[in-house]
Every structure is written in structure tokens, then in C-alpha cells.
Amino acid sequence: MASFIQLLVSGLATGAIYALIAVGFTLLWQTSQTINFAQGEFVMLPAFFVLAAMNVGAPFWLATLIGIALSIVILGVLFKIIIVDPMLKYGVLPLVISTIALSLFLKESAKDFYSSQAQPFPALVPPTDIHFFDAVVSTQSLLVLAIAIITVIALNLLLNKTRVGRQMQATAQNPALARILGVPVQRMVFYTFLLNAVLVAIASILVSPIYLAKFTNGETLGIAAFIAAIIGGFNQVRGAILGGVILGVLDNLSAAYISSQYRGAFPLIILIAVILFRPQGLLGRIEERTV
Amino acid sequence: MTRAGVIAVVICAVAAIVAPFFLKPFGIFLISTWVVLTIAAIGLNLTLGYAGQISLAQGAFVGIGAYTVALLTPLGVPFFVAFLAAGLLCFAIGWVLGYPALRVQHHYLAFVTLAFTTLVFLVLRNEEWLTNGIYGITGTARPALFGWKTGGARDFYFLCLGMLALLSFATWWMLRSPWGRAFIALRENPIRALSLGLDTRRYTLMAFAIGSSLGGLSGALYAPLVQFIEPNSFALGLSLNLLLMVIVGGSGYFFGPFVGALVAVLLPEWLRVTHGYYLIVYATAIMIMMPFCPSGLLGLAERAGRALAGSRALKKTSMHTEGAGP
Numbered sequence: 001m002a003s004f005i006q007l008l009v010s011g012l013a014t015g016a017i018y019a020l021i022a023v024g025f026t027l028l029w030q031t032s033q034t035i036n037f038a039q040g041e042f043v044m045l046p047a048f049f050v051l052a053a054m055n056v057g058a059p060f061w062l063a064t065l066i067g068i069a070l071s072i073v074i075l076g077v078l079f080k081i082i083i084v085d086p087m088l089k090y091g092v093l094p095l096v097i098s099t100i101a102l103s104l105f106l107k108e109s110a111k112d113f114y115s116s117q118a119q120p121f122p123a124l125v126p127p128t129d130i131h132f133f134d135a136v137v138s139t140q141s142l143l144v145l146a147i148a149i150i151t152v153i154a155l156n157l158l159l160n161k162t163r164v165g166r167q168m169q170a171t172a173q174n175p176a177l178a179r180i181l182g183v184p185v186q187r188m189v190f191y192t193f194l195l196n197a198v199l200v201a202i203a204s205i206l207v208s209p210i211y212l213a214k215f216t217n218g219e220t221l222g223i224a225a226f227i228a229a230i231i232g233g234f235n236q237v238r239g240a241i242l243g244g245v246i247l248g249v250l251d252n253l254s255a256a257y258i259s260s261q262y263r264g265a266f267p268l269i270i271l272i273a274v275i276l277f278r279p280q281g282l283l284g285r286i287e288e289r290t291v
Numbered sequence: 292m293t294r295a296g297v298i299a300v301v302i303c304a305v306a307a308i309v310a311p312f313f314l315k316p317f318g319i320f321l322i323s324t325w326v327v328l329t330i331a332a333i334g335l336n337l338t339l340g341y342a343g344q345i346s347l348a349q350g351a352f353v354g355i356g357a358y359t360v361a362l363l364t365p366l367g368v369p370f371f372v373a374f375l376a377a378g379l380l381c382f383a384i385g386w387v388l389g390y391p392a393l394r395v396q397h398h399y400l401a402f403v404t405l406a407f408t409t410l411v412f413l414v415l416r417n418e419e420w421l422t423n424g425i426y427g428i429t430g431t432a433r434p435a436l437f438g439w440k441t442g443g444a445r446d447f448y449f450l451c452l453g454m455l456a457l458l459s460f461a462t463w464w465m466l467r468s469p470w471g472r473a474f475i476a477l478r479e480n481p482i483r484a485l486s487l488g489l490d491t492r493r494y495t496l497m498a499f500a501i502g503s504s505l506g507g508l509s510g511a512l513y514a515p516l517v518q519f520i521e522p523n524s525f526a527l528g529l530s531l532n533l534l535l536m537v538i539v540g541g542s543g544y545f546f547g548p549f550v551g552a553l554v555a556v557l558l559p560e561w562l563r564v565t566h567g568y569y570l571i572v573y574a575t576a577i578m579i580m581m582p583f584c585p586s587g588l589l590g591l592a593e594r595a596g597r598a599l600a601g602s603r604a605l606k607k608t609s610m611h612t613e614g615a616g617p
Contacts, residue, residue, distance in 0.1 A: 086582035087581060100535070104574040108568075108570040108571045108574065111567075112567050112568060223406075227402075261417045265410055
């Protein structure tokens with residue numbers, strides 16, 4: 001039981017990180033039909049921005065802010081303008097190819113211009129363990145969970161309670177109608193790219209103390225984000241959150257209780273099962289086929 | 292095909308036949324790799340270029356084909372039987388995999404195949420009793436055909452080239468048949484194809500399954516070519532690479548995979564001067580190419596050809612009008 005609680009908490013922490021990545025992924029898909037195959041690399045990169053800022057002498061808190069700012073500029077603004085905008089007119093598939101090339105580019109750049117070795121990344125809190133009934137839970141897991149929950153709540157407030165957020169939702173649900181109703185659709189699409197950049201930067205800062213900053217981190221994180229988005233429902237922010245949490249918990253529990261060798265396989269099997277039996281995802285609406 | 296096209300193909304075919312007589316062993320290895328990868332890319336081109344579906348599993352099918360041959364031939368199964376078995380197995384797996392994915396939304400095949408590639412990698416790595424895990428399998432024998440032993444690099448290259456010729460002819464013939472025309476109809480206008488009574492889902496699935504079996508056949512040649520296979524060679528990287536090959540060459544063009552595979556094989560050698568930065572250069576080039584010419588190098592060539600023909604026609608008409616003047 002004790003180990004179950006431990007696994008559950010660390011699973012929830014991992015799941016919360018997956019959820020952040022999956023939410024950004026879903027937002028981009030909803031507003032601009034961008035399937036970002038570089039999403040995993042987007043999470044890998046901000047950690048290197050932070051490390052680079054610390055290398056030139058910035059304290060950790062400042063480096064974190066610099067990392068988030070750089071991520072907004074590079075993974076938000078530049079990504080939108082340089083990669084996405086010129087490709088939108090060709091439809092979904094060519095843009096997918098561009099983001100695949102981008103993921104290769106980012107991965108190789110991190111390897112060649114920073115390091116091919118895994119880099120230690122400062123933890124947000126000193127790693128101590130909290131005893132809690134019989135279970136031992138690390139403060140780090142709890143903090144990750146707390147920050148992720150705060151981020152998700154803030155995101156929900158932004159999307160549901162503010163004018164901009166509602167306009168973004170309108171854009172996601174029906175861009176043509178939103179435009180008629182006077183929503184500046186292009187600007188809203190642009191905002192979702194910025195939002196995605198912030199989410200991946202937060203995820204990066206949360207995940208890197210656990211996994212270390214390594215150029216290959218994006219591969220597993222990217223696949224986790226796709227799977228979380230599909231499990232929860234490709235067209236739902238709530239779905240992506242649910243999918244991420246399910247995935248994280250399941251990943252940890254199955255590795256401990258079933259097979260650690262096939263740890264990576266369980267999410268994939270669930271993915272295939274969801275696509276077979278509930279293709280719209282657990283919380284998703286059925287989408288009309290768009291051609 | 293235009294006359295210029297036929298001439299170009301004949302010249303390339305002759306070049307492919309005489310090339311190994313002028314190359315060192317490493318050069319022969321490179322062009323053999325090109326031939327083998329081209330077969331896999333032709334398969335992916337059916338899925339991507341004709342049926343308009345992104346598959347990220349072609350590398351996994353190459354792996355399944357390679358392991359099929361590497362595991363069957365030591366048991367005494369003749370190479371060509373194992374070769375056909377690899378193709379059939381991949382066809383069957385492709386069918387089973389594509390069936391659920393194509394039942395739903397159009398971009399789901401990309402995710403299902405992505406998951407499949409990772410699953411295949413895990414099985415190849417973990418099931419050591421069968422695949423020898425990360426230590427891989429060495430020394431897959433090269434076959435003999437009617438007493439012609441293909442153990443030498445050049446002989447094996449000709450075997451691969453023969454297979455490529457056979458398979459690309461079969462693909463060409465299939466695309467010319469009413470059946471293949473349905474594939475093209477899928478690409479050009481899926482809704483219209485559907486309204487004309489084509490079972491688009493069935494044809495898309497067929498294109499994917501046939502494409503997958505070509506991946507398996509390519510793997511069946513890959514194992515005896517490199518003589519050492521291990522799970523990492525067939526991880527997601529290979530699938531992405533094959534996808535980029537089809538795109539760079541020109542998806543939906545019959546000869547696109549040939550060009551794309553050539554670029555993917557030769558470019559790393561030519562870009563040796565950039566040291567480790569080859570992949571950065573390659574990725575940048577693709578990102579630059581996509582917005583200007585999403586139809587790849589052959590699309591670019593076609594456009595250039597048309598522009599040339601256009602300016603020539605323009606000149607002709609202007610001369611004509613001059614001639615018609617007073």
C-alpha cells in the first residue's frame with residue numbers, strides 16, 4: 001500500500017507534466033490545425049535556455065524567467081511566423097512534415113551547440129522526503145504537482161473567465177463564425193502559440209530536474225503528449241488534462257507491477273484501444289471528417 | 292511519359308548498372324543502401340503520395356522484414372521463400388494495423404503507426420530469446436540464384452537492383468491498372484472518388500498494406516546487405532528518414548522515392564565537411580523547401596521544366612506574331 005501511494009504520487013506528478021504538454025498540443029491543433037510533431041523537442045529546449053542563462057551567470061530564478069521569455073519568442077513567435085504561417089495554405093500534412101524537420105533540427109542543435117551528455121538541472125526545492133502514513137513522498141513530486149495544478153487552474157481561468165480566453169475558445173470551436181462575430185481570429189491563433197510556448201517552458205522546468213536535460217528527452221515526451229491528447233479527446237482541453245494524468249499514473253503503476261521492460265508499451269496499447277473503441281477520446285466530441 | 296522522361300530514365304538505369312564497376316567497395320555499399328531504401332520509400336510513397344496518409348511505421352516494417360529473413364534463413368529456409376514471407380507478413384500486419392486507424396480520422400494513422408514503431412522496437416529489444424536483443428543478429432547469408440552466388444558486394448548490388456527493377460515495375464503496372472487509378476483518384480479528390488462509388492477506405496487500406504509489404508521486402512534485402520541488424524536501426528529515426536525521403540524526392544511522383552533516397556544516402560557523404568552538423572543542414576533545407584515547393588525536388592524540376600517550356604512557347608508565339616506582321 002505504501003509503495004502504491006508513492007507510485008501514485010509520482011505518477012500524478014509525471015501525469016501533470018504530460019497534461020501541460022498535451023494541453024498546448026491540443027490548443028495548437030484546435031485553433032490552427034497544427035499537429036506539432038516537434039512538441040516533445042519544444043519541452044526539451046527551454047531547459048537548455050535556462051542552463052545557458054545560468055552559464056553566463058544569471059541566478060536560477062532569473063534564468064528561469066529568461067528561459068520562459070526565450071521560449072515565448074522562439075517556440076511561440078518565431079515558430080508561428082517562420083514555420084507555420086507559410087505552410088498553412090497547404091493543409092495539415094505538409095505542415096506535419098515541416099514540424100518533423102523542425103524536431104530534427106532542434107534535437108541536433110541542442111546536441112551540437114550545447115552538449116550530447118545529460119546535463120544536471122537544478123531542482124526547484126532541495127530534495128527531501130516527506131513521510132506520510134507509511135509512504136515516502138518526495139517534496140519534488142509534490143511541488144511539481146502543485147505547480148502543474150496551479151498552471152492548469154490559471155489556464156482554465158484564462159480560457160473561461162477572460163474575454164481573450166473566450167475569444168480563443170470561439171476561434172478553436174468555429175473560426176468562421178468567430179470571425180463573423182468580430183473575434184480577431186488571427187490574433188487569437190497567435191495567442192495560442194504563445195500560450196503553448198509558456199506551457200512547454202513550464203513543463204520543461206518541471207521535468208528536467210527529474211529526467212536531466214538531454215537532447216533526446218523530446219522523443220518520449222512528445223509521444224506521451226500525443227497519446228495523452230488522443231486518450232482524452234483531441235478536441236478538448238479538459239480531455240488532454242485527463243489523458244495526461246491517466247498516462248502518468250498508468251505508466252508508473254504498470255512499470256512497477258507488470259513489466260518494467262515493456263513500460264513504454266502500455267501507453268501505446270491504450271492508445272490503440274482508445275482509437276479502436278472510442279476514437280473521439282474519453283471526453284472528446286465526434287469531429288466531422290474534414291477533407 | 293514524355294520522350295525526355297523516357298530518355299532520362301534510360302540514362303539513369305544505365306548509370307545504375309555501370310556505376311559499381313567504377314566504385315570502391317564503400318561506394319558499392321552506398322548505392323546498394325540506396326537501392327534497398329528506395330524499395331521502402333516506393334512503398335511509403337503509395338501510402339503518402341497516393342493515398343495521402345502519413346505512415347510513421349515504414350522503418351518498423353523494414354525491421355520486421357529484416358528480422359524475418361535473419362531468423363528464417365539460418366533455419367534452412369531458402370532466401371527467396373523468406374523474402375516472400377517478409378512481404379506477406381508485412382502486408383498482413385499493415386492490414387490489421389491500418390484497419391482501425393483508417394476507420395476513424397485521417398490523421399490517426401500517423402499516431403497509430405508512431406505507436407506501432409515504438410512497440411516493434413520494444414519487442415525487438417526485449418524478446419531476447421527470439422531477436423537476441425540489443426546484441427543483434429550478424430551474418431545473414433546472401434543468397435544464390437540459379438548458381439549465381441551473390442556473396443560479393445557487386446553481385447549483391449545487382450541482385451538488389453534487379454529486385455528494385457522488378458518491384459518498381461510491378462508498382463508501375465499496378466498504378467496503371469484500374470485499381471491503381473483508384474489510388475490516384477483518392478489523392479486527387481477523395482470526396483469525388485467516394486461519390487463516384489469508390490470504397491475509399493478500402494483502397495486507402497490496400498495502399499497502406501501494399502506499401503507496408505514493400506517495406507518488408509526492403510528489410511529482407513537490408514539484412515543480408517549490412518550483415519548486422521539490431522533494434523536501434525529500426526527505431527523511429529528510420530521511419531522519419533524514409534518519410535523525409537519521399538517528401539524530398541516528391542511524394543506522389545513515381546520517381547520521387549528514387550531521388551529522395553539518393554539525396555538521403557549521398558548527402559551525409561557530401562556534407563562530411565560540415566562535420567556533425569549534417570542533420571541540421573538537412574533539416575533546415577527541408578524546412579526551407581516545404582513552403583516553396585511542398586511537392587519536392589521532382590515537383591521543382593517539373594515546375595522548372597514547365598517554365599522553360601512556357602518561355603519557349605512564348606518565344607515561338609512572339610516569333611510567330613513577328614512573322615505574321617506586315
